[in-house]
Amino acid sequence: MIKLSVVIITLNEERNIARCLESVKHVADEILVVDSLSTDRTRDICGIYGAHFVEQKFLGYVEQKNFALKLAKYDYVLSLDADEALDGELQKEILKVKAGFIYDGYEFNRLTSYNGFWVRHCGWYPDTKLRLVKKDLALWVGNNPHDALTIQGTTGKLSGNLHHYSYESISAHIIQTNKFSSIEAASLYSKGKRATVMKLVTRPMIQFFKDYILRRGFLDGRYGFIICFVNSLYVLLKYAKMMDMQMNRKV
Numbered sequence: 001m002i003k004l005s006v007v008i009i010t011l012n013e014e015r016n017i018a019r020c021l022e023s024v025k026h027v028a029d030e031i032l033v034v035d036s037l038s039t040d041r042t043r044d045i046c047g048i049y050g051a052h053f054v055e056q057k058f059l060g061y062v063e064q065k066n067f068a069l070k071l072a073k074y075d076y077v078l079s080l081d082a083d084e085a086l087d088g089e090l091q092k093e094i095l096k097v098k099a100g101f102i103y104d105g106y107e108f109n110r111l112t113s114y115n116g117f118w119v120r121h122c123g124w125y126p127d128t129k130l131r132l133v134k135k136d137l138a139l140w141v142g143n144n145p146h147d148a149l150t151i152q153g154t155t156g157k158l159s160g161n162l163h164h165y166s167y168e169s170i171s172a173h174i175i176q177t178n179k180f181s182s183i184e185a186a187s188l189y190s191k192g193k194r195a196t197v198m199k200l201v202t203r204p205m206i207q208f209f210k211d212y213i214l215r216r217g218f219l220d221g222r223y224g225f226i227i228c229f230v231n232s233l234y235v236l237l238k239y240a241k242m243m244d245m246q247m248n249r250k251v
Contacts, residue, residue: 052073083165105137112127182241
């Protein structure tokens, strides 16, 4: 049986972390939590599950996850966020894979809960993620805060869902949208990307059309409309904040 490290990054995740750890306790040979100096009960809860708890000042989403990946004890790693949890079918699939890896990495679908509603459209599902990998071939990439795990090797796909408990309210979604749009705007600006009036005007509308019409967000009812609208607001804020950076205004 192949040994598997489960790697999770955290910051004040006492609301989520127990659910995540409970879902992996039967598939993990090591649970590694890299924590960004939490001030709540995150450490205590991780201790209940026997997790190896490492404190590291936050380096950025991509950088923190690569730091955690390198610390994993075993050659094969399952990387999760604290607000994610394996469903029963996915747990069984991973146990089967541990009997012998055929591929260098495995993908599976992520299903998101929004204020208690499971979102199956809006571009949020199936939201396939690569998360189970051979460590030496894997690397986190992307523009903060949006990260993605990549692999230089072969990939397969597992059935089951990774449950993502994203926002417990619309207000939480708005707050996160404002925060993440600032982070991405700064990341893109630092890499030489620039916003234009054309992008500011057209990109939010294009995003809404893609998510609500092409990706059938309308099938998710009122939450589908809200999600697609906030997705387009994210794009608007990202470009607006980049333009203020270009004009040396306070963001």
